[in-house]
Amino acid sequence: MIRPFSLSDLNAILKIERESFPKSPYDRITFIDLYDFCPETFLVYTETSADQKEQVWGYIIFIPEGRIISIAVLPSQRRKGIGKELLRKAMDTPDLERLQVEVRRSNMGAQTFYSHMGFQMIGVVPNYYGNEDALIMQWVPIV
Structure with a gap:
């Protein structure tokens, strides 16, 4: 629940x-x-x-x-x-236009999970996690 x-x-x-x-x-x-x-x-x-x-x-x-x-x-x-x-x-x-999430570049499990849920990578933030980049992944609903 x-x-x-x-x-x-x-x-x-x-x-x-x-x-x-x-x-x-x-x-x-x-x-x-x-x-x-x-x-x-x-x-x-x-x-x-x-x-x-x-x-x-x-x-x-x-x-x-x-x-x-x-x-x-x-x-x-x-x-x-x-x-x-x-x-x-x-x-x-309701009325959600998009969802974005940051994922560690090394976190392949999270990247796969979000990809299967319809998220796409749209950018990179260098050193977001100190010494590791973040991938920005985004989902946009189909209207």
Whole structure:
């Protein structure tokens, strides 16, 4: 199930973040600031276990003006369609003209994921990640 983020999800989000982006994870304050900035578009993917505990497996943060700030799925839950569902939810935002995302040049998995979702590379930002370039990928809805 995809639902809006709540502050009670923060510890689970931090775990996903640390495991997904070990080189440069966002911290607690950053996530709280992002929630304050875009509460309607900070979404989490959850599943309820047999013992009725809700587990947060992934999240997406985007701004309706067309930028994905972050998307991540717990590594143990990847390749199950969770990232695709989260991204589709963002892509289904009414009046969305485009979505852009920065991806590390070395992150072939992310590049492949976004390409399969209809994104195209439109530019490069040299040294965006310190000593590594970012590829700018963009999706535009068909109208």
